[in-house]
Amino acid sequence: MQPRPLLSLQSVSKSFDGVQALAEVSLELSDTGILGVIGPNGAGKSTLAGVIVGSLRPDSGRIFFLGREITGLPMRKRARLGIANTHQIPRAFPSLTVYENLELAVLHRADTDPRRQILETAELLGLQPVLQLKPSQLSHGQIRLVEISMALLSQPRLLVMDEPTQGLTGLEVNTLTEALKSLGEKISIIVIDHRVDFVASLSPRIAVMHRGRILALGSPRDSWVAEKIEEVYLRGGA
Amino acid sequence: MRPRPTNIAALIIPVILAAAYPALPDYQKALMSRVLILSIYSYGYAVCFQMIGVMSLGHAALFAAGMYGAGFYAFYVSPDPFPALSVGVASSVLLSMLLGVLAMRVGGHYLMIGTLLASQTLYLAALHFNDITGGEQGLVLRGEATIVRALKPLLSELDARYVASLLALTVAVVGITLLTSSRLGRLLLAVRDDEEKLESLGYNTSLLKLLAFSISGALSGASGSLIALLYGYVGAGYAGVLNSVEPVLWVLVGGPYVEFGPFLGCLLVNLLADAARALLRGHVLVVGAGLVAFALATGRLRWAYQLMARWRSRAA
Numbered sequence A: 001m002q003p004r005p006l007l008s009l010q011s012v013s014k015s016f017d018g019v020q021a022l023a024e025v026s027l028e029l030s031d032t033g034i035l036g037v038i039g040p041n042g043a044g045k046s047t048l049a050g051v052i053v054g055s056l057r058p059d060s061g062r063i064f065f066l067g068r069e070i071t072g073l074p075m076r077k078r079a080r081l082g083i084a085n086t087h088q089i090p091r092a093f094p095s096l097t098v099y100e101n102l103e104l105a106v107l108h109r110a111d112t113d114p115r116r117q118i119l120e121t122a123e124l125l126g127l128q129p130v131l132q133l134k135p136s137q138l139s140h141g142q143i144r145l146v147e148i149s150m151a152l153l154s155q156p157r158l159l160v161m162d163e164p165t166q167g168l169t170g171l172e173v174n175t176l177t178e179a180l181k182s183l184g185e186k187i188s189i190i191v192i193d194h195r196v197d198f199v200a201s202l203s204p205r206i207a208v209m210h211r212g213r214i215l216a217l218g219s220p221r222d223s224w225v226a227e228k229i230e231e232v233y234l235r236g237g238a
Numbered sequence B: 001m002r003p004r005p006t007n008i009a010a011l012i013i014p015v016i017l018a019a020a021y022p023a024l025p026d027y028q029k030a031l032m033s034r035v036l037i038l039s040i041y042s043y044g045y046a047v048c049f050q051m052i053g054v055m056s057l058g059h060a061a062l063f064a065a066g067m068y069g070a071g072f073y074a075f076y077v078s079p080d081p082f083p084a085l086s087v088g089v090a091s092s093v094l095l096s097m098l099l100g101v102l103a104m105r106v107g108g109h110y111l112m113i114g115t116l117l118a119s120q121t122l123y124l125a126a127l128h129f130n131d132i133t134g135g136e137q138g139l140v141l142r143g144e145a146t147i148v149r150a151l152k153p154l155l156s157e158l159d160a161r162y163v164a165s166l167l168a169l170t171v172a173v174v175g176i177t178l179l180t181s182s183r184l185g186r187l188l189l190a191v192r193d194d195e196e197k198l199e200s201l202g203y204n205t206s207l208l209k210l211l212a213f214s215i216s217g218a219l220s221g222a223s224g225s226l227i228a229l230l231y232g233y234v235g236a237g238y239a240g241v242l243n244s245v246e247p248v249l250w251v252l253v254g255g256p257y258v259e260f261g262p263f264l265g266c267l268l269v270n271l272l273a274d275a276a277r278a279l280l281r282g283h284v285l286v287v288g289a290g291l292v293a294f295a296l297a298t299g300r301l302r303w304a305y306q307l308m309a310r311w312r313s314r315a316a
């Protein structure tokens, strides 16, 4: 018997006012590992993230998580099942300090010492110096790191990250890469990004999206995957 | 828990009010008592408008529910002011929960319309059933029903009102500072900032809004109940539109700090309105418009714009 996948999408479609953002996408993820998702603007990457996380309802198709159907499940219940995400445009709560932001992500699980967890995560992503500041006092990249820290602190089983390197400095990208690599040994991560090199450095498994479809799924070293990447980026698609 | 500067500023308010009391002329003592009670209503409105970013246009419904709840109890059941106060607060909490649940069913933005309809319904019902409510004329509670009477052996009527309202306001201010420095307070601000993001962290934001709206109802109702029990009077006028608009004005004038803004706004507007009443025979709205114009001109309302812009973009 095949092991049950952590996440499974079965011909999921979604369109906006006639624009087909997702067209019959099927996908399976196992309990650990990183899936890179690349594709040009408008390929449907964020829409894919939205239907998994629950901010968008698919028009058709079904989604399963941990063997249970979550297609119509509200976002907060998916979060409780262990799905966390970060947004393409980073979102933190502007009225709260960085520390308070992180606290909200961790406190609703009454397991371990939240303060220690927060400090550890802040240290991992280099946020200790700004813990008492508000998001308006941070750089774009730092706000992104705050959102990523929140996602990590919620201790997800599946982490969906929409363009996590946008706005980060080279140094921050390196830190994040290392953090994600080790996290990917414990949980499942979907990393959406434009930067083929970044995604390839993270993961041997890449989905190439274009016009709402996954055109290829495999290692960037596979010639046919590399071909698709070249196709969608250089020649504007098949 | 770190003490927040805004909390300290807020907690100084009752101290100043207590210290200033002996120096106030009788007229100001009476005026201030009223302002102190209405400030509790102002705080109640602020919990809804400033903390979760929901604008209500009919908060008078919650105020009046408290007033009638306490007033009816004192008038028809037992002239005992403290159970009457509990009944008043409970009535407005129940009403706010009812309105909150209904609004959540049809979408959060309908809260605004919901409270407006509720306050108009209450107002018209109070007029229609005037053999029970006394209509526009209202009911005058028997002397023993009032808190003032309960304090009579110790204090004069004037002093009793002031002491009771100051005590009530102190409880409200302490409550608000505890709320803003609690996890719940931070969650409410997070609801206002980005409801969807908070949902994505696993929180039930509808429940949080309902909770905030009930707290708002409790404070508004406490204010209404105290008006009934300190002045021994309930009347339909308190359910009217003006009593819904005034807290909006107070909170806007008071500025962004929910710990002391609602008090300052309420104080400022009422002092100016009182001055105007003396000069112009009661053009509250003229003064109100003047204050809003002043606030707009000095850019003090920027926070309210931001709030409403965020709110509108969420509605879109």
Ligand SMILES: Nc1ncnc2c1ncn2[C@@H]1O[C@H](COP(=O)(O)OP(=O)(O)OP(=O)(O)O)[C@@H](O)[C@H]1O
Residues within 6 Å of the ligand: A016, A017, A019, A020, A021, A039, A040, A041, A042, A043, A044, A045, A046, A047, A048, A088
């Ligand atoms: N909320 C929306 N309303 C209308 N159209 C939308 C909406 N969200 C996405 N679309 C459309 O759906 C298509 C896919 O968008 P999506 O955001 O998923 O692409 P993407 O791959 O994330 O692109 P990018 O790299 O620019 O982030 C695009 O044509 C986009 O215009």
Ligand SMILES: [Mg+2]
Residues within 6 Å of the ligand: A045, A046, A047, A088, A162
């Ligand atoms: Mg996108």
